[in-house]
Amino acid sequence: MSKSTDSSDIIPTPKQETTAPSSVRYTEETVISVLYWTPSLLSFRTSRNPNFRFTPGHYARLGLDRCEGKVVWRPFSLVSGQDDDYLEFLAILVPNGEFSEQLADTRVGDTIQVDKASYGFMTMDGFAPGKDLWLLATGTGIGPYLSILRDATTWNAFENIVLVHSVRYANELVYQDDIKAIIQAHSVDKFSIRLRYIQVVTRELQLNALSARIPQLIEDGQLELTAGLPLALNRSRIMACGNPEMIREVRALLTAKGFQTNRRASPGQLAFENYWLIKP
Ligand SMILES: Cc1cc2nc3c(=O)[nH]c(=O)nc-3n(C[C@H](O)[C@H](O)[C@H](O)COP(=O)(O)OP(=O)(O)OC[C@H]3O[C@@H](n4cnc5c(N)ncnc54)[C@H](O)[C@@H]3O)c2cc1C
Numbered sequence: 331m332s333k334s335t336d337s338s339d340i341i342p343t344p345k346q347e348t349t350a351p352s353s354v355r356y357t358e359e360t361v362i363s364v365l366y367w368t369p370s371l372l373s374f375r376t377s378r379n380p381n382f383r384f385t386p387g388h389y390a391r392l393g394l395d396r397c398e399g400k401v402v403w404r405p406f407s408l409v410s411g412q413d414d415d416y417l418e419f420l421a422i423l424v425p426n427g428e429f430s431e432q433l434a435d436t437r438v439g440d441t442i443q444v445d446k447a448s449y450g451f452m453t454m455d456g457f458a459p460g461k462d463l464w465l466l467a468t469g470t471g472i473g474p475y476l477s478i479l480r481d482a483t484t485w486n487a488f489e490n491i492v493l494v495h496s497v498r499y500a501n502e503l504v505y506q507d508d509i510k511a512i513i514q515a516h517s518v519d520k521f522s523i524r525l526r527y528i529q530v531v532t533r534e535l536q537l538n539a540l541s542a543r544i545p546q547l548i549e550d551g552q553l554e555l556t557a558g559l560p561l562a563l564n565r566s567r568i569m570a571c572g573n574p575e576m577i578r579e580v581r582a583l584l585t586a587k588g589f590q591t592n593r594r595a596s597p598g599q600l601a602f603e604n605y606w607l608i609k610p
């Protein structure tokens with residue numbers, strides 16, 4: 331965490347415990363599909379206990395047990411909609427990661443443990459009313475936005491939505507068909523598109539994609555220009571999810587413009603979800 335940020339603004343990244351919650355706190359679910367986008371990026375679905383409830387933007391805690399009784403627990407954002415009868419997740423396999431190694435061996439029909447509760451602060455309910463919702467993601471951070479975009483509450487609350495997805499390589503621009511379908515479903519006609527989808531590819535040239543990192547695109551005005559909307563305190567509500575360095579930089583840029591993070595007692599204009607801790 332940056333020393334320069336106000337510590338009261340910081341939503342703690344959950345501790346990545348390897349021990350199970352008490353056995354009454356999780357259900358055993360079955361993996362029902364696995365889709366690899368790249369050799370190290372996959373989406374998977376599990377069965378859903380009918381009592382499992384979540385708000386779009388929340389994450390679940392998943393437990394895998396492929397090593398003789400040692401369950402590894404990790405938080406994963408929910409990609410599926412509130413009403414789907416399955417749970418869907420988007421995951422990257424990080425080299426030498428404890429959970430990643432087990433997930434790489436996971437197949438349809440395998441068992442996965444799902445904590446009965448869902449968690450998180452990156453939800454719509456913390457925002458002061460606004461006109462435009464900006465959803466900024468690096469890598470797998472796009473996952474919870476799919477769930478948010480599938481929720482009617484989001485579309486009732488905002489006139490315009492800007493989805494920004496920054497990835498290293500173009501083949502990591504996942505869920506493009508789902509996003510196109512959502513754009514179509516919420517467009518009045520081809521001149522009034524409510525969802526602007528901005529692709530950012532940082533490590534290779536890609537037609538129609540921006541190439542600089544999100545904080546730089548905010549700083550030099552390219553993001554506003556591409557979206558055709560201003561980032562303004564009176565109308566913009568902003569979520570950022572994924573790489574904690576990106577979040578730290580975005581937070582610093584926007585708080586300098588007067589934006590404030592949502593807090594339980596006072597709604598603001600910013601909400602964040604860090605996927606790992608910044609190394610000291
Ligand atoms: C609230 C929350 C929600 C999360 N949601 C997701 C999600 O939806 N999808 C997902 O893939 N991961 C998500 N993560 C990260 C996830 O919990 C694990 O950290 C990740 O699956 C790797 O686990 P691991 O045991 O293999 O490695 P770990 O020991 O947990 O991580 C090792 C290193 O890998 C890198 N890393 C971890 N996660 C990511 C990532 N998502 N993208 C790029 N680099 C990463 C970091 O440098 C980290 O220090 C989330 C984390 C948090 C805190």
Ligand SMILES: NC(=O)c1ccc[n+]([C@@H]2O[C@H](COP(=O)([O-])OP(=O)(O)OC[C@H]3O[C@@H](n4cnc5c(N)ncnc54)[C@H](OP(=O)(O)O)[C@@H]3O)[C@@H](O)[C@H]2O)c1
Pocket residue numbers: 370422423424425468469470496497498499502530531532533543544545572573575576577579
């Ligand atoms: N993506 C892969 O090809 C790949 C393959 C196998 C394993 N992995 C592992 O997965 C992890 C990385 O996964 P990832 O590529 O999804 O996540 P990532 O490193 O967070 O990169 C995703 C996007 O975020 C950008 N980014 C990185 N730091 C930023 C910052 N400070 N501010 C703004 N934007 C920033 C990246 O731009 P830059 O390109 O400029 O960094 C990229 O566009 C690593 O552990 C890696 O070893 C990745």
